[in-house]
Amino acid sequence: GAVVSQHPSRVICKSGTSVKIECRSLDFQATTMFWYRQFPKKSLMLMATSNEGSKATYEQGVEKDKFLINHASLTLSTLTVTSAHPEDSSFYICSARDLGGGADTQYFGPGTRLTVL
Amino acid sequence: QQQVKQSPQSLIVQKGGIPIINCAYENTAFDYFPWYQQFPGKGPALLIAIRPDVSEKKEGRFTISFNKSAKQFSLHIMDSQPGDSATYFCAASGGFQKLVFGTGTRLLVSP
Numbered sequence: 426g427a428v429v430s431q432h433p434s435r436v437i438c439k440s441g442t443s444v445k446i447e448c449r450s451l452d453f454q455a456t457t458m459f460w461y462r463q464f465p466k467k468s469l470m471l472m473a474t475s476n477e478g479s480k481a482t483y484e485q486g487v488e489k490d491k492f493l494i495n496h497a498s499l500t501l502s503t504l505t506v507t508s509a510h511p512e513d514s515s516f517y518i519c520s521a522r523d524l525g526g527g528a529d530t531q532y533f534g535p536g537t538r539l540t541v542l
Numbered sequence: 543q544q545q546v547k548q549s550p551q552s553l554i555v556q557k558g559g560i561p562i563i564n565c566a567y568e569n570t571a572f573d574y575f576p577w578y579q580q581f582p583g584k585g586p587a588l589l590i591a592i593r594p595d596v597s598e599k600k601e602g603r604f605t606i607s608f609n610k611s612a613k614q615f616s617l618h619i620m621d622s623q624p625g626d627s628a629t630y631f632c633a634a635s636g637g638f639q640k641l642v643f644g645t646g647t648r649l650l651v652s653p
Contacts (some may be wrong), residue, residue, distance in 0.1 A: 431585070459640065468631060468643045469586070518585045522638075529574055529638050533585040 427453045429521045431534035438509055439542055446504045446537045448519030454499035455521035459531065460492070463516045475502045509541045544569060546634050548644030555622055556652050563647045564616045565632035572634040576641070577606065577617050580629045589630075590617075622651045 428451040438444050448458055456477045461469040473494050474482045481494035491513075493505040502521075506513055516538055520531040547566045555561045565575075576591035592599045592606045592615065599606045603620040619626055632644040 429585075466646075466648075468645050471640055474640060516583075520585075524638075529635070530576070530588065530591070531641060532588060533578070536583070536585045538583070 427451075427521070427523050427530075427532045429519065429532045429534040431519055431537050433537060434535060435538045435540075437540045437542065440510055441508055443505055443507045444509055444539060446506075446517055446519075446539075448502045448504070448521070448534050450500045450521040450523075450532075453521070453523045453525060455502075455523065456499060457522040458496060458502040459520045459522070460494060460502075460504050461518045461520065463518060463536075465516075469518065472504075506539065509539070511541045514539055514541045544642050546632060546642050546644045548632050548647060550647060551645070552648040552650075554650045554652065557623060559622050559651070561619050561622055561626075561649055561651070562616055563630055563632070563649075564614065565634075565644050566612075566614045567634050567642075568613065569634070569636065569642075570613070571636035572642075573636045575606070575608065575615050575632065575634050577604070578631045578633065580631065580646075586631060619649075622649075624651050624653050627651050 430449045432447045458475040460472045463469050472487045475494045475496040477496045483489045496502040518536040520533045523530045577589045578586035579589050580586040590601045590604045592608050594610050605618040608615045627650050630647045633641040635641045
């Protein structure tokens with residue numbers, strides 16, 4: 426299967442600072458990437474859909490000014506958590522859509538554990 | 543109508559057993575049904591996926607059964623091993639739209 430990487434895998438930051446998480450599709454081009462948040466022992470919660478070259482589409486209840494998404498190339502999307510607070514601590518996972526061969530398959534990154542002190 | 547209902551929430555089987563995880567959906571526009579496996583602290587990994595034009599798909603020890611009329615699909619794991627202990631998520635999407643995930647099933651395969 427296709428490979429999606431995320432960086433960093435873990436990050437600890439102080440309250441009020443901003444944190445950037447990168448998501449890369451390593452062996453395919455992804456016009457669409459997705460950002461999820463996952464709480465312990467819970468399912469994945471879609472935060473936003475990131476389309477290359479256009480503005481992200483945010484799910485209801487997700488603050489777009491707090492969670493900035495940029496999809497500048499076909500292999501890279503970034504999520505910036507601005508002015509982070511302890512309640513933003515979570516596991517953030519990206520996925521990239523592979524439309525190769527006419528299929529529609531989402532491959533997930535390994536996730537980023539964010540801890541805000 | 544966008545929900546995917548998954549059961550059971552947790553499941554314990556002995557090594558060699560065949561755990562079965564079930565999912566049900568309402569949206570008839572869904573046409574893609576993947577299953578993901580997630581280990582603690584890791585991202586979900588695509589296991590197997592099916593489209594409505596077939597009723598069953600096998601990949602190794604993993605089998606998806608699909609019942610279009612009942613709007614249900616299930617995952618069977620043959621000859622389960624302790625290494626299969628993980629959380630399994632079903633999902634559904636239609637028309638190249640976003641995936642809708644089930645609530646997950648925590649599987650424990652005892653030695």
